Each structure stands twice: as structure tokens, then as C-alpha cells.
Amino acid sequence: MIWKPQPRQAVFMARPEYEALYGGAAGGGKSDALVIEALRQVHIPHYKALILRKTFPQLAELVDKTLNYYPRAYPKARYNSTTHTWTFPTGAKILFGAMQYGKDKTKYQGQAYDFIAFDELTHFTFEEYSYLFSRNRPNGPGTRVYLRSTANPGGVGHGWVKERFITAGPPMTPIQEEVSWREPDGREVRQKQSRIFVPSSVFDNPALLENDPQYIQRLASMPEAERNALLYGDWDSFSGQVFTEWRNDPGHYEDRKGTHVISPFRIPETWRIWSALDWGYSRPFSVGWYAVDHERRLYRIREFYGCTGTPNVGLKWEPGEVARAIRSIEGEDPNLKGKKISRVGDPAIWGSDGTESIGSLFERERIYWEKGNHARLDGKMQIHHRLSFDENGIPLLYVFNSCKHFIRTVPNLVYDESNVEDVDTAGEDHIYDELRYVCMKNPIAPRPRLVTGASDYDPLDLGKTGSYDRYEFYRRY
Numbered sequence: 001m002i003w004k005p006q007p008r009q010a011v012f013m014a015r016p017e018y019e020a021l022y023g024g025a026a027g028g029g030k031s032d033a034l035v036i037e038a039l040r041q042v043h044i045p046h047y048k049a050l051i052l053r054k055t056f057p058q059l060a061e062l063v064d065k066t067l068n069y070y071p072r073a074y075p076k077a078r079y080n081s082t083t084h085t086w087t088f089p090t091g092a093k094i095l096f097g098a099m100q101y102g103k104d105k106t107k108y109q110g111q112a113y114d115f116i117a118f119d120e121l122t123h124f125t126f127e128e129y130s131y132l133f134s135r136n137r138p139n140g141p142g143t144r145v146y147l148r149s150t151a152n153p154g155g156v157g158h159g160w161v162k163e164r165f166i167t168a169g170p171p172m173t174p175i176q177e178e179v180s181w182r183e184p185d186g187r188e189v190r191q192k193q194s195r196i197f198v199p200s201s202v203f204d205n206p207a208l209l210e211n212d213p214q215y216i217q218r219l220a221s222m223p224e225a226e227r228n229a230l231l232y233g234d235w236d237s238f239s240g241q242v243f244t245e246w247r248n249d250p251g252h253y254e255d256r257k258g259t260h261v262i263s264p265f266r267i268p269e270t271w272r273i274w275s276a277l278d279w280g281y282s283r284p285f286s287v288g289w290y291a292v293d294h295e296r297r298l299y300r301i302r303e304f305y306g307c308t309g310t311p312n313v314g315l316k317w318e319p320g321e322v323a324r325a326i327r328s329i330e331g332e333d334p335n336l337k338g339k340k341i342s343r344v345g346d347p348a349i350w351g352s353d354g355t356e357s358i359g360s361l362f363e364r365e366r367i368y369w370e371k372g373n374h375a376r377l378d379g380k381m382q383i384h385h386r387l388s389f390d391e392n393g394i395p396l397l398y399v400f401n402s403c404k405h406f407i408r409t410v411p412n413l414v415y416d417e418s419n420v421e422d423v424d425t426a427g428e429d430h431i432y433d434e435l436r437y438v439c440m441k442n443p444i445a446p447r448p449r450l451v452t453g454a455s456d457y458d459p460l461d462l463g464k465t466g467s468y469d470r471y472e473f474y475r476r477y
């Protein structure tokens, strides 16, 4: 026996759905299950499979797994390390691939893969995933065409993966999506496409625990967010999240304590109203309306997000069209109707190389955006200051629960791996950008830090008296 699925892996490998996501926590035997799954159809000569990781260096782990398992099951199978391809005696192929750079897409253009596997799906954007979707086609008769993925919480794709597989339905419950298209003869065709999430964690991997009994302990000793994500598969807290202060507590939508999301209410006449724009065409544009109370607290009261319904894909509207929609919202929303509105926009809409700028196309419709301040880190700090709660659980930024896209995207933003202080702009960051412009127009000072005394952990030994004493010690002797 070369490899035998453990019970959870067997469940995953038996699923009939077109798409399945396996895992949601570390060590559940996810990558093993994927590389073995890829073998299922190698008896068919025209079968072609593609196994993906975000970067080539990360693929090494998977290649090593196959170098261990494949030759034992198929002694005549050959691996070509230049083309990253396994070829089986029938002619069937299993390829490894990465999507590190935008141009990597072209490598898969015009290709068909009967089976596609994504390892660590949250490292990919939805755009990359859906592009390869289109490459998931049969190479000949008799193959099964399907897609399998694994993931842990966190990463730039956290938001869309969570939405697609985790919150769309309970685990182990098939999720049906209707897809429709028009045939050349005009007929509309509708078809159901199914997907499922099969959870697993280290507790489902006795083989690992036997080889490495300390593994659980190592996961348990990680910082809280990472521990909850990797050990328990908690998708609400994950490492790399930028706005860890974010709270959405429906139990407090009315009293507004300990939550940033609240129930809408009628804005008093004396509060100032702002509107902010982040421009997008093939990416979503975002327009947000904010009210400012007499304590400089911001309330996001309305949003207009130009997204097709596919994460991070824009409506491709002209500026004039967006401007007219803004006017119509402002003429109808009771919190905006008849109000004087100050506007701040994406400074990039004024850049123009001779053609009429987006900013001036808005002006034709009598929508005047002031240039926003693009200082990214300052803007980010302003948001942190505003999200922090005072001793009564009151923050300086509230979001009406009707602002669904804000609630969907801002909490899922992650740090950039190379620019570690800033937000990863490959994420869906348009609402965040627009929020920054408003915050920079209404800057506030940080709140004095609340001392909670919760942590005794002091790796740098900076505890007040301790370091003072020690300093004294060196000075005196």
C-alpha cells in the first residue's frame, strides 16, 4: 500500500461536485489529497492535469510529494524538471504551474486541462481562479472535467474564497449556482454548477500526528489570530489581516457599542455630508457617502459600488453614467436629499495625457471632486485611529449595515508581503481607498492607548520597572 486516504480525505475524494475546496486549517492532509487526486485518470492517454501554487518556489513541496508517491505507483512515469511535467506510460500528463506574475496567464492560454488543482487557493485572486476555470475543458472523450482546491484562512484571496465556499453554505452542503448563456441561435441555456466545502484540520490527520506529535502544540503556541485560523479553521480571524480592530456585532446594531456596523438612522440636519470616489472601469468604482457628527465621528451612510457581482470586476461605466447615477441617489436618499455635499476623489482621475480627464467628464455633469490626499500610510493610520474603541466601546467610524460591500471587502484586506506596512493592492481595496480620502479630509489624533494589562508576554523585556531596574543596575555598577 503506497497511500491510503484517511477518512476525511476519502470524503473529499468521493465528492461528485464540479468544484470542491478542502481544508480550511493546517495539516489536514490537503496537499497529499490533491496530488493523489490528480492521478485518478492517468490511464486515459489524452488526460491532462494542472496542479497550481501561487509561486514556483512553493511548488517544490508538491513536486517532492509526487517524486515520492508517483514512481512507486507508476514505475514507468517520468518527471521532466524543466517543463515541470509528469508523463505516464499511457501518454497522460500532470503539469505543475504557478501564477506569480500577471503575464503567467499567457502560459495557459489556449490550453485545456481535464483536472485543475489549486493548492493554497487563498493566495490567488478571483481573477486568476476564474481565468483557469475557462481552461478546465476535456482533452478528448471520456475524461471527467473538474476542479479541486485546498486553502487555509488568510492571504490576498481570503475574502472571495470565504464568500464562495465558507459563507455560501454550511460545510458539506452542496452549493448550487445557476449559470446561463446565450447560444448562437439565440436560445438561452441555463445550467446548474455545484460546489462544496469539505473541512479538515490536523485532527483529521493521524498520520501526521504520529510522525510529529508536537505539531498541534506548535500550532497552539502561535499568536491568537494564526492559531484560530490554522488550528481551528476560523475564517473570521487570520494572520495578515490589516484591520484586526474591525467588529461586526448584530447584537449591538442599536446601542452601537463594541461594533462598527450599526442600524441606519436619520442623519441630523446639522451634520456635514461627504462623498468620496475611487474611480474604476474594468475594476469596480466606489462611491461612499459619509456623515460627520459634532464629535468628528464618521458614519458611512450609503454606498454605490460599481461591481458586476463577480468579486473585483467592474461595471465598465463611463464617468458621465456614474455621475448621473450619483445625482439620482442623492435626489432620492432621505439622508442626502437637499443636502450640501462635499466631495473628495481619487487624485488619479485628474491625470490625463491630452484627452479629457475623468475628473472633467464628471464636471460636465456638475459633479466636482476635490483631489484626495493619496498618502497611503497616513490614510491607513487615520482609519486605525478611527476604528479603535473608547472605554465605552464607541469608535470614531461607524458603517450602516446597508453598506454590504464595505462590510464584505474592508475587513478582508491583507498586508502586502513585500511592502509590509501597506495594504496589498491585489485585494479588493476600492472602498478602502475611497474611505482614506474622506479620513484624510477629516484627520483626527490617535486615542490614548487603553491599557488592558491582558498580556504578561514581554519578549523584549520592556516591562516598565524591570527594564528601568536593569538599566539602573548597569549604570550603578
Ligand SMILES: Nc1ncnc2c1ncn2[C@@H]1O[C@H](COP(=O)(O)OP(=O)(O)O)[C@@H](O)[C@H]1O
Pocket: 003, 004, 005, 006, 009, 023, 025, 026, 027, 028, 029, 030, 031, 032, 033, 205, 207, 208
Ligand atoms: N493519507 C495519508 N497517509 C499518510 N500520510 C499522510 C496522508 N495524508 C497526509 N499525510 C501526511 O501528513 C503530512 C501533512 O500533509 P499535507 O497534505 O502536507 O497537509 P496540508 O497540506 O493540509 O498542510 C504530510 O507529511 C503527509 O505526507
Ligand SMILES: [Mg+2]
Pocket: 030, 031, 032, 119
Ligand atoms: Mg499543504
